[in-house]
Amino acid sequence: MATETGTVPVEPSANDVVLDVRDLRKTFGSGAATVVAVDGIDLTVHRGETIIISGPSGAGKTTLVTLLGGILTPTSGTVCIGGRDVGAMSAGESAEVRRSKVGFVFQTFGLLDALTARENVEVALNLVGKGGASARRQAESLLTRLGMEQRLHAKPPTLSGGERQRVAIARALMNDPELILADEPTANLDSKQGRQVADILRTLADTYEVAVVIVSHDQRIYDIADRLLWLEDGHLTLPPSSSLEDR
Ligand SMILES: Nc1ncnc2c1ncn2[C@@H]1O[C@H](COP(=O)(O)OP(=O)(O)O)[C@@H](O)[C@H]1O
Ligand SMILES: [Mg+2]
Incomplete structure (x- = not known):
């Protein structure tokens, strides 16, 4: 749990649990071609915590983060978001949990090139039922919070990778989520922009x-x-020491 300098660290309590995952499994295919992408994962994440899950390509990272967000259905096991088992819900209910509690950030940003930065965020607000001048103001305020006030009217092709990712993060924040899930959010960015995006997430x-x-x-x-x-x-394990050498 992150604490400010000078304050006493507080042990996280059960009330602070945002995400709770038990014995999560996902297999693709069948018979000899079966791929076990996620194989019995337990994970608890609290409010205010930043977790990075690393691992080699093909390790199951994208599969895992997609399961955590309830986009992909697990083969077995449970994902609870805000204390509610997403797998036990109807499709409509789990979509509502995703909309109201989860923000997604992807490696490739997922922006619409024909729209401005502000419009990309505004459209996402429209999708959750917010419209008009208040959606516009909220989009501007989210982008301003992320240092994008000079680029509100720029379209994604004219933005740097880091700026595009900031638009995507602003969009992920539209519903004041409890959980942000990010899949390789800095992979397409140079060191400086990757650092900025990482610092924003933190x-x-x-x-x-x-x-x-x-x-x-x-x-x-x-x-x-x-x-x-x-x-x-x-x-899921602790990282091997060799992966930490260049920190
Ligand atoms: N839709 C799918 N159908 C079949 N196999 C898949 C599918 N998605 C992922 N896989 C397989 O699951 C494994 C984990 O993939 P992935 O989650 O993308 O790993 P990572 O993101 O760590 O590179 C890989 O062997 C991949 O080929
Ligand atoms: Mg991946």
Whole structure:
């Protein structure tokens, strides 16, 4: 749990649990072609915590983060968000939990090139039922909070990678989520912009008590994590010491 300098660290309590995962498993295919992408994962993440899950390519990172957000259905096991078992819900209910509690950030940003930065955020607000001048103001305020006030009217192709990712983060924040899930958010960025994006994600955890779960093999950003975990062959462990050498 992140604490400010000078304050006594407080043990996280059960009330602070945002994400609770039990014996999560996901297999693809069948018979000889079966791939076990996620193989029995337990994980608890609290408010204000930043977790990075690293591991080699093909380790199951994208599968895991997609399961955590309830986008992909597990083969077995449970994912609870805000104390509610997403797998036990109807499709409509789990979509509502995703909309109201979870913000997603992807490696490739996922922005619409024909729209301005502000419009990209505004459209996402429209999708959750907010419209008009108030959606516009909220989009501007989210982007301003992320240092994008000079670029509100720029379209993604004219933005740097780091700026695009900041628009994507602003969009992920539209519903004041409890949980941010990010899949390789810095992989397409140079060191400086990757650092800025990582620092923004960390600040969200510190300032707004969001739980931030990043899957990433980018060791340049490991230092922002309260906990660094390692995913390999579908299992979650502590990172091997060799992966930490260049920190
Ligand atoms: N939709 C899918 N169908 C079949 N196999 C998949 C699918 N998605 C992922 N996999 C397999 O699951 C494993 C983990 O993939 P992935 O989660 O993308 O790993 P990572 O993000 O760590 O690179 C890989 O062997 C991959 O080929
Ligand atoms: Mg991946």
